[in-house]
Amino acid sequence: MMHLTTLMHQGVSDQMNGVYRPEVVKSMEGEIIDLPNPKELSFPEKNLRDIIEQRTSVRTYSQENISLEELSYLLWLTQGVRKIRENDKVAVTLRNVPTAGARNPLETYLFVNRVDTLKQGLYFYDARDHKLVLMNDDDKLQEKIWQACCRQDMVKNCAVNFIWSAIPYRTAWRYQSRSYRYMHLDVGHVCQNLYLVAESLDCGVCAIGAYYDEFIDTYLNLDGVEETVIYIATLGKKELS
Numbered sequence: 717m718m719h720l721t722t723l724m725h726q727g728v729s730d731q732m733n734g735v736y737r738p739e740v741v742k743s744m745e746g747e748i749i750d751l752p753n754p755k756e757l758s759f760p761e762k763n764l765r766d767i768i769e770q771r772t773s774v775r776t777y778s779q780e781n782i783s784l785e786e787l788s789y790l791l792w793l794t795q796g797v798r799k800i801r802e803n804d805k806v807a808v809t810l811r812n813v814p815t816a817g818a819r820n821p822l823e824t825y826l827f828v829n830r831v832d833t834l835k836q837g838l839y840f841y842d843a844r845d846h847k848l849v850l851m852n853d854d855d856k857l858q859e860k861i862w863q864a865c866c867r868q869d870m871v872k873n874c875a876v877n878f879i880w881s882a883i884p885y886r887t888a889w890r891y892q893s894r895s896y897r898y899m900h901l902d903v904g905h906v907c908q909n910l911y912l913v914a915e916s917l918d919c920g921v922c923a924i925g926a927y928y929d930e931f932i933d934t935y936l937n938l939d940g941v942e943e944t945v946i947y948i949a950t951l952g953k954k955e956l957s
Contacts, residue, residue: 774920
């Protein structure tokens with residue numbers, strides 16, 4: 717299948733054919749939770765080399781909450797929108813991670829276990845306005861997501877699960893089949909930012925590739941075609957050694 721994403725198979729894109737551009741950010745109705753302004757946040761600084769060299773996948777966490785300020789900072793530096801440029805022909809989002817052609821096919825969902833002032837539940841990150849939207853606070857949902865993630869205990873024990881989805885057409889509009897390669901590269905950039913920012917906050921992260929896509933899509937109200945889960949990562953405060 718990989719050969720179908722090579723440049724020679726790219727062909728003529730919808731953008732080349734004059735098809736109207738797709739939207740570059742998703743919005744959602746529901747209970748809105750304002751996040752602290754990330755540009756006003758300040759945390760103790762760490763040396764970048766130390767952060768990179770100390771980064772490792774962490775699967776066990778303390779039972780300490782993370783703060784709403786920390787969550788805001790993590791979201792901003794992984795998927796925050798610096799600027800949107802749009803006209804009738806093209807629209808792009810400029811973010812804190814690289815993305816092919818500034819198309820950014822990704823959306824961020826959170827399953828929160830322990831974040832100050834937030835209910836346990838499923839949230840959508842509105843990247844345009846840097847806000848959260850509460851989607852589902854059913855107390856049975858944690859168990860369902862844990863089951864769908866192959867019963868990995870860190871899903872229950874972490875402070876928050878980051879769940880990224882992809883809307884493939886945002887990138888395919890320009891790059892056709894090549895986009896399926898690009899969107900996986902894009903989510904890798906995002907997850908690495910999460911690892912590094914988390915390390916700077918004395919948090920740990922573990923990326924998850926073992927999950928049942930269809931179940932996670934269902935819990936996020938995704939159709940699995942126009943939008944589908946693409947990656948998951950757990951995050952929490954490190955246990956004291």
